[in-house]
Amino acid sequence: MSEEILSDLPKPPEHLSDYAVDVWYKTGIQILKNGRLTESTLGNLQEICFWEEQKRQIRENLQGRYTAHQMELGSGNISSVNTSVLLTNFKAVQDEINDLRVMFGLKAELPEHISNTPEIPDEVFEYLPDDLRDCCDLIEDKRSRDTFLVMALPVLAFHIKNVISELSEGLYRTDYISYVVKSGARTDRDARRAADLAEVLRSHVADKSVPSLVQPQVSLKTHPKRIQKELFQNGGTAMIFEEYMNVAVKTASFDITFYADLIEKSSTRQPLSLTLENDQTRIVIPSVSVSLNGTLQEIKTLVEHLGEEHLTHYSFYLYESGDEWQSYRPTRSSRKLNDSIHSLSGKLFLLYETLSGRTGPIQIEPSGEQWEMIDETFAEKMRLIDELDLTQNLQIANERAVANTMKLISIFTVLRTHLEGQIDLRSSEVLTPRDTDVVAALWLTDTFMKHAIRMYQNLPAMRKQNYRGDRFNRFYGTLPALFDTPDAVEVATYLSIPERTANRYLSDLVDKNKLRKLKRGVYKKI
Structure with a gap:
C-alpha cells in the first residue's frame, strides 16, 4: 500500500x-x-x-x-x-x-563554478582580425558567440603553418587546444559552425589538390590504428574537432592512453611513436590543434584516468547551457553568417597554401613594450593563484598559458596580415604584432585562466578515491x-x-x- x-x-x-x-x-x-x-x-x-x-x-x-x-x-x-x-x-x-x-x-x-563564469569581454571581439570579427558579430547570443570563437581558434591555428614564436624555453608553433565545457550534453550549433571554417580546406583535400594532407580532420571516435596512420600520412599534423566529446569518450575504440600521449607530445614538441599496419613503427613530432565541446563528466573521466596535470594543456571555457529549443529555421542573419564563414574559410585555405609553400618559418616578435604587458599579466595571475592557495597544476597551467598567449598573438597577427594583403607572407621573415593583437590575446587568455581557476576549484571532488568505501x-x-x-x-x-x-x-x-x-x-x- x-x-x-x-x-x-x-x-x-x-x-x-x-x-x-x-x-x-x-x-x-x-x-x-x-x-x-x-x-x-x-x-x-x-x-x-x-x-x-x-x-x-x-x-x-x-x-x-x-x-x-x-x-x-x-x-x-x-x-x-x-x-x-x-x-x-x-x-x-x-x-x-x-x-x-x-x-x-x-x-x-548547478555547480557555482560553471553557472557564473565570465563571458569573453566585448573588447576582444573589437580587436579581432576583420573577417573573424564579422563572423562573431553575426552571433547575437554572447555564450554562443564565445563558443564559436573558442572552438574556432584551433581551426584557425591548423591553417597557419610555418609560423613560430620564441619564449625563453624555446620555439613554439601555432597549434592550439581548447575545450568548451557545458552543464548539459546539448550541443551548440555555433560550435559546429566553427568546424565549417575548414570547409574549403577539406574540399581541396578531398579533391587531392593538397598533397601534404590526406585527412586534415581526425576523429577520436575512429580506431587508434587509423588515427595513427592518418597522422603519419599527414606528417604528424592533424586537427581534432569533437562537438560531442561525451560520445567520443564512450566509443569502444577510444584509446585514452594514446590520446593523452598525443596531446602531451604535441604540446611539448616531443617525438611520438606511431604503430601502423603490420606493427610497423614510425616516429613523428606531432602538431595537433584540438577543439573539444563536452560536459563535466568527460573532464571527470580524464582526471580519473590521466590525473589533473593533463588538463593543463587546455584553454577552458565553461558555461551553463540552456534547455530552450533553438529553431533551425533559416533567417537573414543565419544566411549571412553562413556566407561569412564560407568566405573566411576560402581565405584561410589561401593562407594555408601560402604558408605551406614557404621554405622557412615566419617568426613573430613582440616589441619590448608588448613583452612588458605579457609579463605583468602573468605575474599578476601567479600572485592570485598563490593567494588563493590553489593547486600546483594551476600554476603549471598559468605557465603554459604564456605559450598559448604567444600562439594567439601569432594567429591574430598572421591572419590580419593575410587579410589586409599589404605584406607578402611568402617572403616575410619577421612580423611584429599590433598592440590590438596582443591585447586581444591577453584578454582571451585572462578569460581562459578565470575559467581554469573555476575548473580546478572543483577538481578535489572529482578525484578518484579508492582507499575506502563511499x-x-x-x-x-x-x-x-x-x-x-x-x-x-x-x-x-x-x-x-x-x-x-x-x-x-x-x-x-x-x-x-x-x-x-x-x-x-x-x-x-x-
Missing part, C-alpha cells in the same frame, strides 16, 4: 535556523507541487535544510567570515584554513543536496574545515552513520594525515 501524499507543508522543526526555515518553506512547496511529500520523506526535507545551512556557512568562510563556534574552536585564529579544503567541502555538501533534490523530482543545482568518503568530504566531535557526529547522523563508526573514521583520518587534531575533540582538515 502506497504512503499517503501530504497536501499541506507542516511547520518546520523548532531547532532549524532562520536560514534553514526559509529553505524548509521554499523547497517544501516545490516538493508539494511534485506530489512527493509524505510523512516518511519529511526527514529528507530536513536533511536538505541541514546541508543548505552547511553550504551557507562554507560560503561565509570563503569570504573570511566565521561563526563564534568556529572562532572558539580555532582559539580565535583560523586564518590558516585552506581555501581548497573549503571548496572541496562545498562541492561535497552540494552533492548531498543534489542527491536529495533528485529524489524529490527537483532539478539538481560512506567513508562522503563523511570526510562533508565534514567542515574546522569542527569538534559533536559537529562530526551531527554530520554522521545525516549520513546514517552510527556515532561509534564516526569516531572510528575520525581516528583513521588523523592516522592518514587527512585531519589534524588541534586539541581534545577538535579537528582541522589538512
Whole structure:
C-alpha cells in the first residue's frame, strides 16, 4: 500500500535556523507541487535544510567570515584554513543536496563554478582580425558567440603553418587546444559552425589538390590504428574537432592512453611513436590543434584516468547551457553568417597554401613594450593563484598559458596580415604584432585562466578515491574545515552513520594525515 501524499507543508522543526526555515518553506512547496511529500520523506526535507545551512556557512568562510563556534574552536585564529579544503567541502555538501533534490523530482543545482563564469569581454571581439570579427558579430547570443570563437581558434591555428614564436624555453608553433565545457550534453550549433571554417580546406583535400594532407580532420571516435596512420600520412599534423566529446569518450575504440600521449607530445614538441599496419613503427613530432565541446563528466573521466596535470594543456571555457529549443529555421542573419564563414574559410585555405609553400618559418616578435604587458599579466595571475592557495597544476597551467598567449598573438597577427594583403607572407621573415593583437590575446587568455581557476576549484571532488568505501568518503568530504566531535557526529547522523563508526573514521583520518587534531575533540582538515 502506497504512503499517503501530504497536501499541506507542516511547520518546520523548532531547532532549524532562520536560514534553514526559509529553505524548509521554499523547497517544501516545490516538493508539494511534485506530489512527493509524505510523512516518511519529511526527514529528507530536513536533511536538505541541514546541508543548505552547511553550504551557507562554507560560503561565509570563503569570504573570511566565521561563526563564534568556529572562532572558539580555532582559539580565535583560523586564518590558516585552506581555501581548497573549503571548496572541496562545498562541492561535497552540494552533492548531498543534489542527491536529495533528485529524489524529490527537483532539478539538481548547478555547480557555482560553471553557472557564473565570465563571458569573453566585448573588447576582444573589437580587436579581432576583420573577417573573424564579422563572423562573431553575426552571433547575437554572447555564450554562443564565445563558443564559436573558442572552438574556432584551433581551426584557425591548423591553417597557419610555418609560423613560430620564441619564449625563453624555446620555439613554439601555432597549434592550439581548447575545450568548451557545458552543464548539459546539448550541443551548440555555433560550435559546429566553427568546424565549417575548414570547409574549403577539406574540399581541396578531398579533391587531392593538397598533397601534404590526406585527412586534415581526425576523429577520436575512429580506431587508434587509423588515427595513427592518418597522422603519419599527414606528417604528424592533424586537427581534432569533437562537438560531442561525451560520445567520443564512450566509443569502444577510444584509446585514452594514446590520446593523452598525443596531446602531451604535441604540446611539448616531443617525438611520438606511431604503430601502423603490420606493427610497423614510425616516429613523428606531432602538431595537433584540438577543439573539444563536452560536459563535466568527460573532464571527470580524464582526471580519473590521466590525473589533473593533463588538463593543463587546455584553454577552458565553461558555461551553463540552456534547455530552450533553438529553431533551425533559416533567417537573414543565419544566411549571412553562413556566407561569412564560407568566405573566411576560402581565405584561410589561401593562407594555408601560402604558408605551406614557404621554405622557412615566419617568426613573430613582440616589441619590448608588448613583452612588458605579457609579463605583468602573468605575474599578476601567479600572485592570485598563490593567494588563493590553489593547486600546483594551476600554476603549471598559468605557465603554459604564456605559450598559448604567444600562439594567439601569432594567429591574430598572421591572419590580419593575410587579410589586409599589404605584406607578402611568402617572403616575410619577421612580423611584429599590433598592440590590438596582443591585447586581444591577453584578454582571451585572462578569460581562459578565470575559467581554469573555476575548473580546478572543483577538481578535489572529482578525484578518484579508492582507499575506502563511499560512506567513508562522503563523511570526510562533508565534514567542515574546522569542527569538534559533536559537529562530526551531527554530520554522521545525516549520513546514517552510527556515532561509534564516526569516531572510528575520525581516528583513521588523523592516522592518514587527512585531519589534524588541534586539541581534545577538535579537528582541522589538512
